[in-house]
Amino acid sequence: MEAGGRIQDPLEPVPVLAGRPTDENITQSLLDYLFRPAGKRFWLLFLAVFGLAGVFLALSIYTIAVGIGVWGNNIPVAWAFGIINFVWWIGIGHAGTLISAILLLFQQKWRTSINRFAEAMTLFAVVCAGMYPILHLGRPWFFYWLFPYPSVSRIWPQFRSALVWDVFAVSTYFTVSLLFWYIGLIPDLATMRDVAKSPRRKRIYGIFALGWRGSARHWRHWRALYVLLAGIATPLVLSVHTVVSFDFATGILPGWHTTVFPPYFVAGAVFSGFALVMTLIIPARKIFRLEHVITIKHLENMNKVMLATGWMVAYGYGVEHFIAWYSGDPFETYVMHNRETGLYAPVFWLMIFCNVVVPQAFWFKRARTSLLFMWVVSLLINVGMWCERFIIIVTSLQRDFLPSSWNDYYPTWVDIGIYVGTMGLFGTLFLLFLRFVPAVAVAEVKELALELEHERRHHAPEESAP
Amino acid sequence: MSPMKRHLPLFGAATDRRTFLETMTAALALAGVEGCARPRGDALPFDRNPVDMTPGRPLDYATALPFFGYGVGMVGKTREGRPIKLEGNPDHPASLGAALAYQQAAIWELYDPRRAKIVLHDGQPAAFRSFLNWMHRKAADLGKTQGAGLRLLVDPTSSPSLKAMRKRIAERYPKSRAYSFSPSAPDARYRGTELLFGERHEVVYDLEAADVIVSLDADFLLTEPSSIRLMRQFADRRVPENKPNRLYVVECSLTTTGMNADHRFRARSVDIAPIGYALVAALAKATGTNELSSSFVETLRAASKTPAVERIPIEGIARDLARARGRSVVIAGLRQPPLVHAVAALMNELLGNVDKTVRYLPARLESTGAQSDELGELVRDIDRGEVEVLLIDAFDPVYSAPVDFDLGRRLGKVPHTVYTSLFADETSRNCEWFVPKAHELESWGDYQAQDGTVSIVQPLIEPLFQGRTQHELLAPLLDEGGGSARELVEGHWREEWKGRFDTEWPKALVKGAFTEQEQAERPNSSTDRLETALREAARQPAPEGIELALHLDARVLDGRYAYNPQLQELADPVTRLTWGNAALLSPATARRLEVKPGDVIVIENGDKSVQAPVYVLPGHADDSVSLSLGYGRLGAPHGTNAYLLRTSDALWFRVGVTLRKAGKREVLVTPQGHETMEGRPIALSTTLQGLEEERTHLAHMREPLPTLYQTWHYEGHRWGMMVDLSRCTGCSACVVACHVENNGPIVGPKDIARGRDMHWLRIDRYFEGTADEPSTIVQPVMCQHCEMAPCEYVCPVNATVHSDEGLNEMVYNRCVGTRYCSNNCPYKVRRFNWFDYQGRKTPVEKMRPNPEVTLRSRGVMEKCTYCVQRIERARIDARVQGRNIEDGDVKTACQQTCPASAIVFGDLNDDQSRVRDLYDDSRRYDLLHELNTRPRTGYLVRVKNPNPELA
């Protein structure tokens, strides 16, 4: 069949599904790479990230054995890399659910081919994020004291603390994302079961498919549940980063105590989340030859979202500084002044460059559609968002109320090692995912194909004539 | 003490049958006391409870510690036989119940595991017995030659019994000589009186009646004998209600006293003298006295011709002094030459201050002439080969002696040298015999305060390492039988008191202080000697160039406290430096030399030179570089050893040193991040004139702001603390007291530099005004125990919560260490255990901690508790006596030790309490009031009293 069948729908100027594939060759093209043995390049990459994950493990053990003092933290900067990275990862973890849930609710066709991918990314990002709040504790082995369980002392968690809110928000977010992801995965696992050649694979996939057989009675429950999960996941996504922002907004520190934080953090999360999706999907679609399902159209739309969220973040920066000036609060004014001109000013300006200046390129179609360019931009945005968290957390602590207790912060090699280490952990999980789970929602693509087929008939009846 | 213990450590060289049996008995006896916490061989466990001891209750004993050779009365708190805390003895005039950091830290010195533990002979372990035998043999030999070859080198001491012993030694060995040397001896003041009165006198100041105080380079609030008493008297006169005094300070480097001046003028140390002369001349004019001959005044004028004098409003100060005749005092600093002290004494004469603000009493320290001269004579004796046996009980002379004496090498030329000290140090390496010294808290002895008050030193614990006292060391020289320190001290007072002994002795021990009646002396002055000296001075040209100024250190004094980690980690009251000293330069001089803080410079004094990092100190005199003594010791190698630049001809300062960059940098280790308040209302001060206006303004910084929550009400006790910034001098005694009382850990320079100071109570020091002529203000900051504490609502595990009496309580064993509370504490008073700071203690160190305070484990937050253990102790005592806790029952550690009594703690619900008075005082304000944290700790604005004429 000839590729690139033109569609008149003005909303869909570029095909979200190239060609007119049959269900069979959709299945073929989307699944067969899973049955091909992993190539040399894959194994090299895997060993690399797996090694980094090892570094993470080793340094975590070192930290727990010797004491949190091996990190660079001090008084007043009692939070630093640990919390920065936590917020960074959590933020990244927002794109997945957002893409799947919100775009599903808005019935955005183009979401179909990237949601699985993005959801997986969410899960792994949240796993990485979850490590930090535990590691950064003075006594990590007592982390479970933050959960309300009946202990001998009968003391309970203190529910006014934003950290307890965090515990509930993050664990809920992880659970719901996992369910959402798995529910969406069931039909494809069944497909895997049915196309798998070796009985061993058949059995394993069979177990995870839970006996799915595409019954219409199941589909209708499945559909209802899937949409509902999307429905509750949407406010959840927003709530999670709102709660994370409460960690700072409910504090009294100048530079933290700000009402703009919740929306500003959520926007930032989506911003960085989309950026990482881009960073990963651009190479992935090439390696796994998914260009015909993940078309330039998807990438361009995502670039538009990044441009928009980028502006929301910029607005956040603006408000912070405006309010500091407008309120005339000497403490807050000084913190902002210190951000622009103080010890960490380079980080601040790097943040402005990456998050505000660079995305403006996406006003131009050529930028939005150039793979290399958008990939570089997505990397820069992730750098920028890390800087943002650094600026918010460190510079506020570093220059608070009493000048006598001001002090600067310098990370140690352990701080940096653990940060790089979590990237390894993320990579490891992600490669395993690509190896064993269909990275694109096969069933949904088939559904999409049918929809497009109907549209095609509707727009061009002559084509359907024999 | 049974003789058994004496012989236990090792068998003597000659073990006779008797010793052998004794030792075996001991071995048998001690086989059963493995569980006993005391070091091996020290004691047997009680077989029945001693009458006066209840396990779990502290027992207090009066004793004393030496300070500049004088006695400071102390009360030692012991728990189950271990001293755990020292407080000032309220009945002792030199303490008045208060203590400085030096005394507070003594506990750490006592339990220092690095203390010398064994007698050394030529570096080889030996038994004390063999040393005794050797001493007795030597004593016999020396007896034959009338002690021709015998020399003593000792710290100048006020101890009556020691002085008596030395006298007896001098009688028994007429040809022997005793020299006293201490790098910090206050001999200049003695020689000043000698210059004016013809004989040496103890100069005792009394600031109670002083309206105007002029300090010529005198740091009388901290590094001087009787500084505790002087600080109390000074502070009592700082509050507006008590007719505030006025303090003028002329000094080289910024000192604690300088920080508290109403008018401070900076001048090179060498320029202080001319300023003094000029002041006398001006005073003669202002008072219109005819006591001074015109020729003398002329000489004064001639001698005071230096540009430095021009920069100071001498006339104004003189007029102010003249207005306060008999109610003023002029004090010259120990660093200044005798001439300046004589001039100061002369001014006090002219102002009729004698017997009012200054008294002359018999000299307490038996010490002749200048320290360097005495040591110089010893050096000459050694070079002439006259010294055969040299007994040294002085502070590490090889380290602290003027460098040109090269004492280390010279000791090698003495056939027999005996040295005793707490630590094996530079001197011990150069001596034949080294005998571990008993710590003051392990010793029997006695000391005299400046005003003559005697305190008996009684041990709070058996010597931990079989240390000996000077008495025991000298005893063999005059075999009067009974070699133990107790016998010797008791013996002395038996002599003194004759029949009264049995009644007086117990009293003395219990009270810790008794005064021998004596008449204040009224020496008559003559300016003749002065005039000749001044002529001589006038003939000298005004010296130009960079001056090297050496100072006593506010923390390790002259280095004798350098081994004490408590004092090393204590931040200097002025520079806020810890773990070392620095080369202090004025901003202008630093600019001229193009050096920044942290740049290492080489200081060259003739052929001697040292390297030190630069610290740019606002208010330091230009063209002068200050180094504090006492650092870079063997075994405490922190900072720069300034003694390497100290020569016998210029002990304290010399003009004409050269400075050059070493081309490297060093980290200045300080817990304070920033030097100014950035215009924020934090540590507030005003002048007497501006006070009324300030009161109305402060009203807005005290009333609680509105809140949406319904607030909690505190029936019963409502603990609170008030800190009077008018009184606080910044001496930092409270910081150490708090750290010792609450078992604070020492984290070392690395962690301090990283910002991991563990002190619950810190003293912030801020500069205001210009960098050249700053005004300084200090502010103690500890947990404010906010009623609406920001730290509490962010803790996820309820680890920091409020007690029903309003204490902000930290529950260590519930804390998981999120450190959120510290982030949210606007005062940043919370401290975190980044590592296992409390672990890995030697058995000796394990005896130190206060059993009433938890040792914090790794990974938990900690902070000031308002000394909750003391509150509970008071509660128990009150309950036992069936009464309520009364005002004054609870004294926090910081409050109890504060020489300025700037800290008051108590029950805010008790209308009669002192703290309530201050709470209602219109000088009170809340720190960071706008945050509405409702702190229980309040501050009283500092009131300065500048001279309107000069302002």
Next chain:
Amino acid sequence: MIRFVLGEVTNADAAIDVARAIAKLGIGEVDGYAPYPVPGFDEALRLPKSRVPWIVLGGGLTGAGVGFFLQWLLNGWDYPINVAGRPLVSAPAFIPVTFELGVLFSAISGVLGFFVLSNLPRVWHPLFEAPGFERATLDRYFISVRLTDPEVDAAPIIRAFEELGARVTVVEVKTTS
């Protein structure tokens, strides 16, 4: 003995026509199978609306209730202590946890409800024995009629399938499932 009469077609539109016809017969329990949710399939098979939404709603409300009650109980009643001078029950501060627990419960109950309603998970089903049925998750569409009563004659169903051009298979299961 249970019989499954299975008709297989190759595209979605056909599947819907077949489903409509077979459902009209009203014999046995009719079900359809497709690799993805085919629009209109449910109506053709005359399947009622799913009850999952109600379960989710119930779960959500329960979760929120439990959430707030938990906080009231633990901080306000079981261990009341003065924290930062705030009221024991600081309702505004309790909102986030209340919300999160509501979401968590609704999600979990929804998933459980889905499993129960569609009586999953299971590893085996009689239809897995039908030759070619594995393509139900790939690219084929099936309509099945489940006959529990051995007396019922399957012939009309088979005829109906054949008229509509569906390939017919019959699966017989001995066990009662």
